[in-house]
Amino acid sequence: MPKQEINIVWFKRDLRLLDHEPLKLAEEGGLPVLLLYVFEPSMMAHHDSDVRHWRFVHESLIELNKRLEPYQAEIYTFHSEVINVFSLIETQYKIKQVFSSQESGNGLSYERDKAMGVWFKQNNIDWKECQTNGVVRRLKSRKQWPMLWDAYMKESPKKVELETLKTVQLDCDFYTQNKGLPLDEEIRTRNKNFQEGGETWAWKYLQNFIKERYFNYSKHISKPELSRRSCSRLSPYLSYGNISMRMVYQYSMQHLESSSNKRALLNFVSRLHWHCHFIQKFEDECRYEFENINRAFDQIEKPKNDVYIQAWTNGQTGVPIVDACMRCLHETGYVNFRMRAMLVSFFVFNLWQDWRELHVLARLFLDYEPGIHYPQLQMQSGTTGVNTIRIYNPIKNSEEHDPDAVFIKKWVPELKDVPSHMVHEPHKLTLIEQSLYNCHIGEHYPYPIVNVDETRKKASDIVWSFRKNKEVKIEGERILKKHVSNPSGFKSKKLVKTKNENIS
Numbered sequence: 001m002p003k004q005e006i007n008i009v010w011f012k013r014d015l016r017l018l019d020h021e022p023l024k025l026a027e028e029g030g031l032p033v034l035l036l037y038v039f040e041p042s043m044m045a046h047h048d049s050d051v052r053h054w055r056f057v058h059e060s061l062i063e064l065n066k067r068l069e070p071y072q073a074e075i076y077t078f079h080s081e082v083i084n085v086f087s088l089i090e091t092q093y094k095i096k097q098v099f100s101s102q103e104s105g106n107g108l109s110y111e112r113d114k115a116m117g118v119w120f121k122q123n124n125i126d127w128k129e130c131q132t133n134g135v136v137r138r139l140k141s142r143k144q145w146p147m148l149w150d151a152y153m154k155e156s157p158k159k160v161e162l163e164t165l166k167t168v169q170l171d172c173d174f175y176t177q178n179k180g181l182p183l184d185e186e187i188r189t190r191n192k193n194f195q196e197g198g199e200t201w202a203w204k205y206l207q208n209f210i211k212e213r214y215f216n217y218s219k220h221i222s223k224p225e226l227s228r229r230s231c232s233r234l235s236p237y238l239s240y241g242n243i244s245m246r247m248v249y250q251y252s253m254q255h256l257e258s259s260s261n262k263r264a265l266l267n268f269v270s271r272l273h274w275h276c277h278f279i280q281k282f283e284d285e286c287r288y289e290f291e292n293i294n295r296a297f298d299q300i301e302k303p304k305n306d307v308y309i310q311a312w313t314n315g316q317t318g319v320p321i322v323d324a325c326m327r328c329l330h331e332t333g334y335v336n337f338r339m340r341a342m343l344v345s346f347f348v349f350n351l352w353q354d355w356r357e358l359h360v361l362a363r364l365f366l367d368y369e370p371g372i373h374y375p376q377l378q379m380q381s382g383t384t385g386v387n388t389i390r391i392y393n394p395i396k397n398s399e400e401h402d403p404d405a406v407f408i409k410k411w412v413p414e415l416k417d418v419p420s421h422m423v424h425e426p427h428k429l430t431l432i433e434q435s436l437y438n439c440h441i442g443e444h445y446p447y448p449i450v451n452v453d454e455t456r457k458k459a460s461d462i463v464w465s466f467r468k469n470k471e472v473k474i475e476g477e478r479i480l481k482k483h484v485s486n487p488s489g490f491k492s493k494k495l496v497k498t499k500n501e502n503i504s
């Protein structure tokens with residue numbers, strides 16, 4: 001008997017039902033559709049992966065399946081390598097087409113996609129990958145990109161009629177025998193310290209942000225504690241595609257007219273643009289993950305210091321704001337943009353360590369998105385050679401953005417009795433003060449592992465003088481041409497050192 005012909009929607013980082021182009025194409029394809037997600041052991045064992053990521057994915061899938069239940073549909077989840085899963089399915093069905101969203105992922109996912117491309121071809125399967133958000137594959141020139149982004153965001157969202165979608169029901173025995181080992185208990189267990197995955201949650205975050213939380217967005221964006229409420233917190237939902245960028249954009253713009261703080265809302269919308277802008281860079285030049293994007297920086301040597309790396313990773317540097325951020329990340333998976341930039345700055349400049357030793361951040365960020373993560377790491381590390389070098393002063397940032405030490409005291413309880421204005425540099429407490437405030441430096445809380453001022457100055461001298469190198473400039477020209485839509489405008493702007501974040 002000939003095998004039944006089917007199409008497959010292969011869910012990746014697009015875990016939603018609304019505005020889902022692969023689903024829409026599958027609906028139009030007419031054949032019964034198998035909905036598929038694969039937990040890949042190789043990806044799960046990679047150095048950038050953490051239980052928190054897979055828990056978020058697992059939660060997202062559980063939620064989607066609940067919503068699909070009334071339509072007798074289900075996303076079948078396998079725990080195995082993708083090629084094995086497709087090979088197994090091909091033994092039961094004739095796969096005609098596979099629909100998925102383009103993934104600008106890490107090197108491992110890139111290699112997997114290349115291998116799958118070959119396999120699909122060998123098996124006469126047509127693989128259609130749809131554009132993800134505003135990121136354009138095989139973009140010819142950056143000049144057109146802003147227009148393309150705009151046009152994409154303004155298109156109508158893709159809606160699928162779930163009532164009429166014909167889905168494939170796998171044979172129960174076949175599925176049970178082949179779906180792979182159960183996921184670890186930790187992945188399947190809710191941890192309430194982290195944002196919960198799922199399309200419904202994504203919409204809740206978006207709606208309550210636009211309804212009220214956005215009002216203080218610009219005012220609180222750099223504050224480690226207040227930003228947790230005043231920023232949208234949409235990042236994990238965007239990273240795992242629980243909501244499409246197009247829907248976030250359109251929903252925000254619909255509310256602009258009636259908004260009582262248009263500036264804050266537009267500030268937020270500009271970040272949506274940045275999201276795709278960074279991933280576009282990564283899509284165009286994926287070596288951001290592995291190599292200094294400005295090759296001239298290969299000449300700078302940074303000997304690995306495991307003691308520093310451990311202290312930084314565990315929040316034991318003796319610099320309270322750095323330690324508070326790291327401990328908070330371990331527990332919740334989130335700190336705001338400025339604190340992320342400051343953590344990287346402390347690592348690469350004060351501790352003089354290579355950004356490639358920073359895999360722990362990818363594991364700690366619940367919203368880990370390779371396309372934003374690696375270009376940001378390099379930008380903050382000064383290895384692009386075109387961005388203003390920002391060596392954040394952690395003490396100044398601490399005093400400015402956590403003046404009452406609410407954030408620090410929450411995450412570094414050793415300092416809870418120290419008066420707020422003294423918390424930022426506890427090693428300056430006298431012995432009497434240390435006794436008075438129950439915090440003996442060197443015993444309860446460490447001395448700073450480096451002299452913050454001296455290391456800052458030293459790093460600054462090295463990197464700014466290195467920036468004058470001819471090779472840095474030649475590479476810089478190349479980078480601007482490739483990744484910036486208006487390189488000449490960028491150069492004139494960069495002549496002025498600004499205090500604000502810059503995006504290129």
Ligand SMILES: Cc1cc2nc3c(=O)[nH]c(=O)nc-3n(C[C@H](O)[C@H](O)[C@H](O)COP(=O)(O)OP(=O)(O)OC[C@H]3O[C@@H](n4cnc5c(N)ncnc54)[C@H](O)[C@@H]3O)c2cc1C
Pocket residue numbers: 231232233234235236238239268271272274275276278335336337338340341344365367368369370372373376377380
């Ligand atoms: C070293 C470093 C690593 C980073 N790694 C990641 C990462 O892995 N994943 C990730 O989503 N973001 C990353 N960011 C960017 C940024 O810090 C987060 O997107 C933001 O803090 C998420 O919080 P939010 O959703 O409340 O953002 P909001 O301020 O509410 O912004 C809305 C959305 O815009 C996008 N966005 C905001 N700021 C930026 C930015 N500076 N660059 C690019 N997109 C932005 C995000 O998708 C975000 O969800 C990184 C920043 C730095 C400095």
